[in-house]
Amino acid sequence: MKIITDVVTDLLIEAVDKSFNGEIDHKDISVQFTKDIKLGHFQTNIALVSSKKLRRNPREIATKILENIETQSIIEKTDIAGPGFINFFLSSNMINSYLRDFNPNSWDYDLNVEKGVTVIDYSSPNIAKRMHIAHLRSTIIGESIKRMYKFMKREVIADNHLGDWGTQFGKLIVGYNNWLDKSAYQTDPLAELERIYVKFEQESAQNEALLPEARKELKKLQDGDEINTKLWKEFVDTSITEYNKLYKRLNVSFDTYWGESYYVDSMPSVIKELEEKRIAKESQGALIVEFDESEHLHPCLIRKSDGATLYATSDLACIKKKRESYDLNKLIYVTDDRQADHFKQFFRVSEMLGWDVNNIHVTFGLMKFADSHFSSRKGNVIRLETLLDEAESRALKIVEEKNPELSTEEKKEIARVVGIGAVKYSDLSQNRSSTIVFDWDKNLSFEGNTSPYLQYVYARIQSILRKTEFDTNQKVDNLIFESEIENKIILQLTKFHSVIDKAAESCKPNVIADYVYELAQLFNTFYNAINIIKSEESEKQSRLLLIHKVALTIKSGLDLLGIEVLDRM
């Protein structure tokens, strides 16, 4: 199946060529969905756009184009509106056959549009610490972008760029050797590593010997000392194991966990290339890259005067390594907007090096809590685990009120899906650059633009399909859709794949959320206006098929946001 706008665009191109013999450029030709279905399904402004070039009145151009549009099988009727817009009404045959074949999950995307590998770098916590809520947004936004790319059958690698290298490891090793509480480490290893790290900071304020000792241990680690390497490896593995527990709860997964340590060996060659190409220069013993004044960017620090490399050096080495590892097309990095300058700097350096890769920084704003009981006090950060537990337990309370008759197992499962869904949706449904104010009551509500509402619409459709024993595999031949609302729903379905295109292009999950919400609302209008179960048999099958496709699409859209649905709730 083709995206329906493309079907109409192709027809239009053919007619334009016939009418104007190549005088109108194909790239100017496009069709849009109309705002109001009464005006038609699609509209084009091509007559207005080409009026100047052709030196003709737009309505005249429109009339000429329409002479060459075949109305019947696909288009039933056309119309010229206002100064020269052309409106198209799809034929009911076209609409029906489209709906019959429509499956949100099977789609022939044009695989030539974007060749090569896209790596998405997201979540990327600094290890040996528990994750906290500041890690949430990168984790779920990145996961959603990955899902969109996968959906479009593009080659994509989900990479967790762990912060697993740096001075903190010297301190941790000293802490580990001196103060580790073995049994605490057994029960909650990351909490214990956090504790000894904090202890190091406290102790070193009084004990001057500690910092040099940490430096010594770090040097040993950097030089490949066996014992320290083993310890460091243990920190990395433990961290990944612990993080994976949370990722599993969040339904998030990665292909690679290439942390900063992975790029250490590539740094010298990056520095060499920067020097050879005369991109970097010495400045007071340090190595820097300066930018043109017009770029309003601070110089990018590559190597400090003591020889230490920096965050930017590591990120450049990362690009180099990824270009060597894959047929790399694009690198997408998901972090909060406070790192914007860092990304701008090394993106620019990568460009100066002539590395052909599309670097894209996907930024987002901070997350806050409307509920003051649940906010960070005195630097006490909210751990991600606490947030997820809270979400599930609040959802459980609601489920207990709503469905007391369910078994404990069932209630818990619903609470899990609803709670985690609410956390994700409240984030992904907003433009990612906005600051998010997290409001439990609002997000867990079954009304309005929330995930429980969408999940509930899905479950309600499943319940109708169960009651009517609708066979989703049957071929419903004579489809009848007469009401405006049914036609609106079908039209909304036909938009699905272009919406995903748009969301992936802009890395904006909220585009999908908006779409799914609109679809759910249309369904509810339909549901409130028409008694589906009691409809005439001939219409009933069409209606059941329609809502079945709506449910499939809601499920598929939510899945792109990493949100699950339930057949009953």
Ligand code: ARG
């Ligand atoms: N570890 C970093 C942090 O916690 C994020 C890394 C993002 N990715 C990158 N390639 N710089 O802020």
